[in-house]
Amino acid sequence: MTHEPVVSHEAEAGDEFETRLKVYEGQRAAVARLGKDPVNAPMIRHWCEAMGDSNPAYSGPDAIAPPTMLQAWTMSGLSGHTRGTHAYDELLGLLDEAGYTSVVATDCEQEYLRPLRPGDEITYDSVIESVSERKTTKLGTGYFVTTRMDIRVGPDLAGTHRFRILKYAPIRRAGREQPSQPDRRQKPARPRPVVSRDNAGFWKGVEQHRLLIQRCIGCGTLRHPWLPGCNACGGLDWDTVEASGEGTVYSYVVMHHPPFPAFDPPYAVGLIELAEGVRMLGNVLGVPYDKVRIGLPVRLEFQACDEELVLPFWRAHGAHEMREAGA
Numbered sequence: 105m106t107h108e109p110v111v112s113h114e115a116e117a118g119d120e121f122e123t124r125l126k127v128y129e130g131q132r133a134a135v136a137r138l139g140k141d142p143v144n145a146p147m148i149r150h151w152c153e154a155m156g157d158s159n160p161a162y163s164g165p166d167a168i169a170p171p172t173m174l175q176a177w178t179m180s181g182l183s184g185h186t187r188g189t190h191a192y193d194e195l196l197g198l199l200d201e202a203g204y205t206s207v208v209a210t211d212c213e214q215e216y217l218r219p220l221r222p223g224d225e226i227t228y229d230s231v232i233e234s235v236s237e238r239k240t241t242k243l244g245t246g247y248f249v250t251t252r253m254d255i256r257v258g259p260d261l262a263g264t265h266r267f268r269i270l271k272y273a274p275i276r277r278a279g280r281e282q283p284s285q286p287d288r289r290q291k292p293a294r295p296r297p298v299v300s301r302d303n304a305g306f307w308k309g310v311e312q313h314r315l316l317i318q319r320c321i322g323c324g325t326l327r328h329p330w331l332p333g334c335n336a337c338g339g340l341d342w343d344t345v346e347a348s349g350e351g352t353v354y355s356y357v358v359m360h361h362p363p364f365p366a367f368d369p370p371y372a373v374g375l376i377e378l379a380e381g382v383r384m385l386g387n388v389l390g391v392p393y394d395k396v397r398i399g400l401p402v403r404l405e406f407q408a409c410d411e412e413l414v415l416p417f418w419r420a421h422g423a424h425e426m427r428e429a430g431a
């Protein structure tokens with residue numbers, strides 16, 4: 105990877121640009137919004153089940169909500185919020201116009217001041233707390249924008265939620281221009297996998313058409329997805345084994361809705377049980393989406409989705425093989 109050289113006249117203009125961004129510090133990002141639902145026992149129960157949290161404080165007649173649910177009461181869901189304030193939209197618009205078109209959430213911090221209980225009605229405000237100087241990160245150069253949400257029940261501050269995003273101009277790889285063919289413009293690229301320090305080895309393997317399973321050196325347990333430590337023994341040392349590529353459909357869903365621009369629904373997504381015993385998700389090919397069944401034998405196949413992205417897919421084979429419909 106190479107960094108795009110910063111052109112000097114841009115650097116001078118940069119100071120002026122940063123001054124324009126700083127104007128937004130302290131401005132409101134959301135004013136007097138109402139939580140979509142009051143704090144309620146069903147959402148608390150689902151959360152605790154998903155987290156595997158059986159703390160008795162979160163159930164029964166005197167239940168409180170788990171403090172870390174704070175953001176759940178303010179989230180917009182798929183239907184979205186009413187739009188952000190003019191100031192927040194304007195700030196993001198300025199960054200877009202200047203070429204900082206990508207966004208990634210980087211971190212959040214929460215403070216808890218009062219427990220939330222079923223029946224509590226949430227209101228919240230949000231303020232643009234800070235806009236950083238221009239920073240260069242591994243993703244690209246851009247600006248960190250921190251918003252602080254104050255969550256209230258009546259007049260009481262129940263907690264604060266600080267949320268930081270990086271608006272950045274992605275680093276373009278050497279020799280790879282932005283796609284310009286009309287068909288590429290019409291169909292957005294398939295979303296990229298999120299590659300982290302923990303799973304980088306997996307994606308490196310995929311690039312080389314090898315499906316690598318992590319193996320604990322301490323106890324030999326195989327694991328997927330990749331994690332820093334072993335859930336069986338806590339060991340931190342690991343190596344990998346290459347998957348044979350044989351598997352069966354352990355479970356599946358057929359995606360109809362919501363439509364994502366890079367995909368053509370309906371299509372089947374399988375939870376594949378590998379011959380080695382671990383499970384992973386992937387598209388099931390080689391049979392019509394409505395003929396995918398639990399237990400269907402599948403075989404690994406690597407496909408290039410575009411010039412930068414290779415993904416593992418699972419193709420039905422053997423007696424179940426059928427002519428593919430469409431996909």
Ligand code: ZN
Pocket residue numbers: 320321322323324325334335336337338339
């Ligand atoms: Zn282990």
